[in-house]
Amino acid sequence: xxxxxxxxxxxxLLGQEPSALRDRMQAFVERQEAxxxxxxxxxxxxxxxxxxxxxxxxxxxxxxxxxxxxxxxxTKPLTALAILLLEDEGRLSVDDPVEKHxxxxxxxxxxxxxxxxxxxxxxxxxxxxxxxxATHTSGLPGAPPxxxxxxxxxxxxxxxxxxxAFSQMPLDFEPGTKWAYCNTGIDTLGRVVEAVAGASFExxxxxxxxxxxxxxxTFFYPTPELQPRIAALYGKKGDGLQRIESFIGDAPDxxxxxxxxxxxxxxxxxARLCRMMLAGGTWEGxxxxxxAAVAKMTSNQTGDxxxxxxxxxxxxxxxxxxxxxxxxxxxxxxxxxxxGGAFGTQYWIDPVKKRFWILLVQRxxxxxxxxxxxxxxxxxxxxxxxx
Numbered sequence: 301x302x303x304x305x306x307x308x309x310x311x312x313l314l315g316q317e318p319s320a321l322r323d324r325m326q327a328f329v330e331r332q333e334a335x336x337x338x339x340x341x342x343x344x345x346x347x348x349x350x351x352x353x354x355x356x357x358x359x360x361x362x363x364x365x366x367x368x369x370x371x372x373x374x375t376k377p378l379t380a381l382a383i384l385l386l387e388d389e390g391r392l393s394v395d396d397p398v399e400k401h402x403x404x405x406x407x408x409x410x411x412x413x414x415x416x417x418x419x420x421x422x423x424x425x426x427x428x429x430x431x432x433x434a435t436h437t438s439g440l441p442g443a444p445p446x447x448x449x450x451x452x453x454x455x456x457x458x459x460x461x462x463x464x465a466f467s468q469m470p471l472d473f474e475p476g477t478k479w480a481y482c483n484t485g486i487d488t489l490g491r492v493v494e495a496v497a498g499a500s501f502e503x504x505x506x507x508x509x510x511x512x513x514x515x516x517x518t519f520f521y522p523t524p525e526l527q528p529r530i531a532a533l534y535g536k537k538g539d540g541l542q543r544i545e546s547f548i549g550d551a552p553d554x555x556x557x558x559x560x561x562x563x564x565x566x567x568x569x570x571a572r573l574c575r576m577m578l579a580g581g582t583w584e585g586x587x588x589x590x591x592a593a594v595a596k597m598t599s600n601q602t603g604d605x606x607x608x609x610x611x612x613x614x615x616x617x618x619x620x621x622x623x624x625x626x627x628x629x630x631x632x633x634x635x636x637x638x639x640g641g642a643f644g645t646q647y648w649i650d651p652v653k654k655r656f657w658i659l660l661v662q663r664x665x666x667x668x669x670x671x672x673x674x675x676x677x678x679x680x681x682x683x684x685x686x687x
Contacts, residue, residue, distance in 0.1 A: 322350035324677045329353035332541055333666070333674065334644070335534045336363030338567045340658035341682035344578055349567060355531040358543060368517060368529045368564050369660045372641030375563040376486050377597075378505060378573075380434045380618020382493045384593040385508055391496050394434065394596075394617065397427035398488065401495045404467040410439065411470050421470050428475045430492060433485040434617040435601045439471030442482045455554025459501055462556055463491040479607040479615060483560040486618075490559025502557045513576060513583055515569035520557040522564055530564065533643060536665035544664060561642065567658055574649050574656040598637040598651070609640070609670040628676045644669045648679070657682050 325337045329352050336353030351365045386392050392401065399405040410424040424439070432438035444451050444466070451462045466484045473480070490501040497504045502520050510518050522530060534541040556562075576582065577598070581589035600614035600621045607615040612624035619637040622629045629636065638648030638657075644666065646659040659678050666672065 321348050321678075321681045322352060324681050325350050325674075326352045328674050328677070332539060334661045334663055335541055336367070336531060336661070337674075338363060338365055338367060338369070338658075338660040339678050339681075340567050340571055340656075340660075341678070342571050342574060342656045342658070343654055344575060347571060355529075357532070357534075357541075361528075363531070366517070366529065366566055366568065367531045367660070368522070368526060368566055369531050369645060369662060370533070370641070370643055371563050371565050371570075371645050371660075372561040372643055373483075374565075374570075374639050374641045374645055374647060375559065375561050377618040377639050378509065378563065379486055379489050379493070379501075379559040380597060381509065381589065382501070382505055383430060383434060383489055384589060384597055384617065386493065386496050388590045388593055392430065392492070394429070394431040396430050398430060398433065398492065399427050401492050402463065402467065402488070404464050408467070409470045410474065411472055419470075424471050425474055426476075428471070430489065431601065431617070432475045433482075433489045433492075435615045436479050436482045436485060436607070437476050437602060437605070437615075438482060438485045438488075439473045439475050439478075439480075440466060440482050440485045440488070441469050441472055442480060443484060445469065451556065455556035455558070458555050459487065459491050459494065459557060459559070463488050479602055479605045486560035487558065490557070493559075500557075501559055509588070510569075512586060512588055513569075513572045515565070515572055518563060518565040518569045520562045520564070521554075531660075531662045533662040533664060535663070541663070567660055570647055570658050570660075571656070574647060574658065577649055578651065578654060578656065598635070598649075609668055628671045628679065631679045631682075640670045640675075642669075644672065644674070646670070646675050646678075655682055 325339045328334045335357050336355050339350045341348045349365050351363045353363045355361045355363045355367045408424045409421040412422045413420045428438040451457055493504055494501050533544045535544045576588055580591040581594045597617040598619050599616055600623055602615040608620045610628055612626045614621045614623045616637055620639055622632050622636040625632050633650050633652035636648055636650040640646045644661040644663045649656040657678050659675055
């Protein structure tokens with residue numbers, strides 16, 4: 301039998317998109333707020349998909365449901381998921397000090413005060429933990445300083461070399477006391493996976509997650525054969541859009557897979573991930589992740605700390621978690637979890653309504669993607685049951 305997801309995507313490719321969802325997304329294309337969009341509203345047994353606009357306007361390539369997108373920071377929950385796979389096996393604990401697995405993190409320093417003349421450093425009051433990394437509360441600077449910026453732009457070092465450099469950066473604050481979005485912390489999680497599993501980060505994800513779920517179009521480095529399916533990136537220019545040819549992190553030959561934001565994926569693959577999470581960690585009868593691990597990942601781990609990019613959101617392990625629905629999350633249940641990406645992509649999973657939303661778009665220069673009218677329109681379509 302063909303899986304439900306494949307049937308739904310096949311219907312879309314034949315031009316049978318659910319009209320209400322398609323019309324809502326098409327409006328953003330017509331207003332020049334996106335060149336093309338793939339949107340999904342899914343449940344455990346049904347999938348509505350709309351593909352509108354163009355994947356490449358200059359070449360006249362229409363958007364298709366199987367288009368490949370740079371999902372950027374939507375990679376972060378998958379990196380945290382890799383950590384939980386290892387915790388399920390008893391090979392680490394999220395409460396382990398990072399230095400237990402990466403000795404270069406021993407004896408970290410912290411910024412006590414700054415002045416125009418000098419920065420005063422002191423010994424950090426406690427080691428950072430894996431939980432700190434996964435919740436963006438480690439105190440590590442969010443991105444490499446100017447002297448290390450080549451690590452993100454060129455990706456010419458290995459993940460081990462990059463994280464060794466991060467380990468020498470002074471912490472911005474005492475671990476566990478603040479939430480501050482931290483790409484270097486999530487990249488460090490990826491390196492913990494390598495150290496514990498004895499395999500490259502990308503190989504571990506492929507073998508332990510992508511292959512079991514059938515996520516055949518999710519990867520860090522696109523092959524030449526896949527390039528034609530990758531949606532082009534467009535930036536805002538006046539009242540229209542302009543194609544962007546190069547951007548930070550776009551390094552096809554890079555040696556550094558960016559656990560914080562380097563994945564490419566498709567609507568079908570991400571729907572498989574969402575359905576596995578909704579099923580408490582199982583996929584087609586196979587246990588991928590323990591139910592306890594799913595619950596831990598998707599529950600608020602940061603208490604009342606201000607977290608996320610919209611009001612009323614807390615932080616789980618890799619996932620942002622809706623604590624108090626409001627604004628763009630008003631139609632979602634408390635406990636809904638998800639994440640966005642730098643190019644406007646989003647996925648959110650509502651465990652109460654048993655529903656998920658996937659938004660795939662490639663745009664830059666627009667305000668906060670987590671609070672965008674595009675994301676809100678998708679949630680409204682799904683919440684109302686429109687097809």
